[in-house]
Amino acid sequence: MIEFSHVYKTYPGPVHALKNIDLKIDKGEFVFLTGPSGAGKTTLFKMISAYDVATSGGVNVAGYDLAEIKDGQIPFYRRKIGVIFQDFKLLKDRTIFENVALPLQIRGDKTPAIQRRVYEVLEQVGLAHKHDQYPEFVSGGEQQRTAIARAIIHQPGVLIADEPTGNLDPRLSEEIMDLLERVCSQGTTVFVATHDHEMVKRRRKRTLELKEGMIVGDTK
Amino acid sequence: MRPPQKNFALKLTTLIVVTACFVVIGASLLVSKNFRNILTLWGEDVQMTVYLSSDLSEQGRQDIEQYLKDSGQVSDVQLVSQEKALSDFRVQLASYAPDISKDEELLKLIPASLQVKLASNIPASEQSKVLQNLASGLKAKQGVDDVGYGQDWVEKYAAFVSAIEITLQVVGIVIVLASMFVMSNAIRASVQAHRDEIVVLEMIGATTSMIRKPFLKEGALLGVVSSTLAVGLCYGLYVGLKSLVVQRLSFLQLGEHLTFISPVSVVIVIIGGTAMGALGSYLCVRKINDGWAASQRA
Structure with missing residues (x-):
C-alpha cells in the first residue's frame, strides 16, 4: 500500500532530510514511525500526502506513483488517503457534522448519502450526540475524534497521522489509539508518527525508527 | 452555541476600507x-480679432472667412464692420473722453475686423x-493688417492649464496606487482569515478551482x-457641494457647470471595482494555497 524505494530528499543548503529510504507497508497494516525532532518524519509524511517530491527514488502509495503524479491528479489522489494532524485542523465556524461532511461534499456526494454516512462515522467515533456542536466547545479528545472521523469518512486506503496524540493527556491518547486500531481492523493502512515511546511499546505494533533521515530500526 | 463571528467584523472592516478607497x-x-469644466469655461472667453485693411474687397474678406472655417479649429466668425466698430467705440468712450469720440480723422483709423471664436473641442x-498657428497663417494673407488674441493672457492661461493637468494626473496616479495598496492589504487580511480553511480543503482533496472559486466570488x-456604495457616497458629496456652491458661493456662477462623473465612468468604476476585488482575492488565495507547508507554519 505504501512503498518507498531508495528515496532521497535533499533541500537547498544542502540539507539531506531523507537518505536511502526503503520501506513497504502492506494493506491493513498498523505502523508507528518514531524518531527525534528533525529526523525526517514530517518530510516522509509530506511525500506520502503529495506535498513534496523525492529528489530521487520511487514513492508508490495506494497505486499512485508519486514521483510521476501530475498536479491535476493530486487532489484526486488525496481523496484516497486520510490525514490527521496534531492540532486537529478543524474549521471553527462549522459544526462537527459540517467538518466531518467536508470530504464527501468535495467528492460531490448527494446530501442524503452524506447525512447517512456522517452519522454512521460519528457513531463509530462516539460523537453522534455532539453533531451540532462547534469544535471550540468540545474537549481536545473530541476534537481529535472529529478529525479522525473526517479523515476516515471517505474510507481511505491509507490513513496517516502526524503526532495525533501530541496535544492530549494519556487517557485521551489511549482512546485515540484504540480508535485508530479499530479503523485499521476495517482494512485501512494506518501510519502514525509519534514521540510517545511508552505507548508504542504498549501497543506492540510494527515500528519504524527514523534518525538523521535514515531508517535505523524496523520491528517487522 | 455558535462561535464568535470574527469573520463578520473582519468582512465589515474590509468593506468599509475598500469602499473608502x-x-x-x-x-x-x-x-x-469639474476642475477641467471650470478651466474650459474660462477658455471659452479666448477670442481672436483679425483686423482687416480698409481697401479689402468683399471677395477678399470672404476668402479670409473661408480660410478660417476650413481650418476646422474655429466655431464662429463674426464681421465687425468699420461702422459697427465706430459706433461701439463712440458708445464706449462717450462718457470717458467725449472729445476723442468726435475726432473724425482719428475715427477713420479704426478698421473693420473679424471676431473669431475657437472650436469648443x-x-x-x-x-x-x-x-x-492661425495668426501666422492669417498675417501672411493679403488684406489682413494685424491679428490680436491677448497673447500674454492666452499663453499664461495655457501654461496654467498644463500645470493643472499634470498635477491632476500625478495626484490621480498616486491616489489610485495608494488605494490599490490599502485595498489589497484589506483583501489579504480577509483571505488570511480563511487560511485554515484553505489548508483543510487542500488536504481533503479539493481542486485548486474548488478552493479559489468562493474567494473569487467573495x-x-x-x-x-x-x-456601488462609493459611487452613491460620491453622488451625495457632489449634491452637497453643488448646493453649497449654488447657495453660498453664487457670485462665482459655477453652479450650473458642476457635473457628476459620466454614466460611462460610473460603469467603469463599478466594473473595475469588481475586477479588482476578484483579482485581489485570486492573488491572495494563490499565495497561501500551498498546503502542508502552510499547515506547518500555522
Missing part, C-alpha cells in the same frame, strides 16, 4: 472632471498653439458592493 478614487475623478492647453462581491 473607491470613494477617494471617485472623488478625485469628480474633482478632476480644442483642449485649453492647446489653445495657445492653435491661435499662434472578492467580486466585495468589489461590486463597495464600488
Whole structure:
C-alpha cells in the first residue's frame, strides 16, 4: 500500500532530510514511525500526502506513483488517503457534522448519502450526540475524534497521522489509539508518527525508527 | 452555541476600507472632471480679432472667412464692420473722453475686423498653439493688417492649464496606487482569515478551482458592493457641494457647470471595482494555497 524505494530528499543548503529510504507497508497494516525532532518524519509524511517530491527514488502509495503524479491528479489522489494532524485542523465556524461532511461534499456526494454516512462515522467515533456542536466547545479528545472521523469518512486506503496524540493527556491518547486500531481492523493502512515511546511499546505494533533521515530500526 | 463571528467584523472592516478607497478614487475623478469644466469655461472667453485693411474687397474678406472655417479649429466668425466698430467705440468712450469720440480723422483709423471664436473641442492647453498657428497663417494673407488674441493672457492661461493637468494626473496616479495598496492589504487580511480553511480543503482533496472559486466570488462581491456604495457616497458629496456652491458661493456662477462623473465612468468604476476585488482575492488565495507547508507554519 505504501512503498518507498531508495528515496532521497535533499533541500537547498544542502540539507539531506531523507537518505536511502526503503520501506513497504502492506494493506491493513498498523505502523508507528518514531524518531527525534528533525529526523525526517514530517518530510516522509509530506511525500506520502503529495506535498513534496523525492529528489530521487520511487514513492508508490495506494497505486499512485508519486514521483510521476501530475498536479491535476493530486487532489484526486488525496481523496484516497486520510490525514490527521496534531492540532486537529478543524474549521471553527462549522459544526462537527459540517467538518466531518467536508470530504464527501468535495467528492460531490448527494446530501442524503452524506447525512447517512456522517452519522454512521460519528457513531463509530462516539460523537453522534455532539453533531451540532462547534469544535471550540468540545474537549481536545473530541476534537481529535472529529478529525479522525473526517479523515476516515471517505474510507481511505491509507490513513496517516502526524503526532495525533501530541496535544492530549494519556487517557485521551489511549482512546485515540484504540480508535485508530479499530479503523485499521476495517482494512485501512494506518501510519502514525509519534514521540510517545511508552505507548508504542504498549501497543506492540510494527515500528519504524527514523534518525538523521535514515531508517535505523524496523520491528517487522 | 455558535462561535464568535470574527469573520463578520473582519468582512465589515474590509468593506468599509475598500469602499473608502473607491470613494477617494471617485472623488478625485469628480474633482478632476469639474476642475477641467471650470478651466474650459474660462477658455471659452479666448477670442481672436483679425483686423482687416480698409481697401479689402468683399471677395477678399470672404476668402479670409473661408480660410478660417476650413481650418476646422474655429466655431464662429463674426464681421465687425468699420461702422459697427465706430459706433461701439463712440458708445464706449462717450462718457470717458467725449472729445476723442468726435475726432473724425482719428475715427477713420479704426478698421473693420473679424471676431473669431475657437472650436469648443480644442483642449485649453492647446489653445495657445492653435491661435499662434492661425495668426501666422492669417498675417501672411493679403488684406489682413494685424491679428490680436491677448497673447500674454492666452499663453499664461495655457501654461496654467498644463500645470493643472499634470498635477491632476500625478495626484490621480498616486491616489489610485495608494488605494490599490490599502485595498489589497484589506483583501489579504480577509483571505488570511480563511487560511485554515484553505489548508483543510487542500488536504481533503479539493481542486485548486474548488478552493479559489468562493474567494473569487467573495472578492467580486466585495468589489461590486463597495464600488456601488462609493459611487452613491460620491453622488451625495457632489449634491452637497453643488448646493453649497449654488447657495453660498453664487457670485462665482459655477453652479450650473458642476457635473457628476459620466454614466460611462460610473460603469467603469463599478466594473473595475469588481475586477479588482476578484483579482485581489485570486492573488491572495494563490499565495497561501500551498498546503502542508502552510499547515506547518500555522
